[in-house]
Amino acid sequence: MTSKSDPQDDPKLQDRRIRKTRNAIRAALKTLLQRGSIEQITIKDIAREADIGYTTFFRHFGTKEAAIADFADTAAAELLDATLPLLSTSDGLTSTLALCHHVAANRHVWEALLTGGAADYVRSSLAAHTTERATLWPPMQDWLPADKGTILATGMVVETLTWWLAHAPELSPEQVAQIMNHTFISALLGAR
Incomplete structure (x- = not known):
């Protein structure tokens, strides 16, 4: 059981984490787009450049196109x-x-x-x-x-x-x- 002071339960902290991860994904896309075309970029490339886990990407976006x-x-x-x-x-x-x-x-x-x-x-x-x-x-x-x-x-x-x-x-x-x-x-x- 988690206590009320657990950061996992804090909606503001969750929002901050979501924003941080999405910003990292956007920054990764910007960097990757400077190196190659959209077609060449994979979700693995985005996750690696954003320094997030592969499955973390899917918590935020269902597809590369999204x-x-x-x-x-x-x-x-x-x-x-x-x-x-x-x-x-x-x-x-x-x-x-x-x-x-x-x-x-x-x-x-x-x-x-x-x-x-x-x-x-x-x-x-x-x-x-x-x-x-x-x-x-x-x-x-x-x-x-x-x-x-x-x-x-x-x-x-x-x-x-x-x-x-x-x-x-x-x-x-x-x-x-x-x-x-x-x-x-x-x-x-x-x-x-």
Whole structure:
């Protein structure tokens, strides 16, 4: 029988352990994605890199794809945290430039996510996180319903980033930000 002071019974400690293990799995995926493609990564690789037991992985994720979806969700949230606040204080180009610089600084991870089979996870996560942060967005055009504009904008961002990383890697973040701003960001936000 365990006593009330047993750390195993403390829900806060359990939550901390869960967060610590999930963060270790995400960090492992980030490291592994810098070395190889999603297809090459195994659950054993993730567990070894995260310094957790193989069975511990399955206490948190049922499949490798679930762990990758979680990692993509975290990466999408970080990307939006770095860029969306700029939209409320600046123009669309400034925010788009911040987005492109963030992707360039984490290029291996974003290449793996967007060109290695996780683009749908990223698109879905970006749309969900953007919708959650709707109050940070400046108003879009009157002719475009906000929820549809969010889906449209995130889809175009994902497609443009995927194109850049897969087919135009020689372009600088500034060039890609200009392309995004001219082709759809300024049109969706209107001249500001």
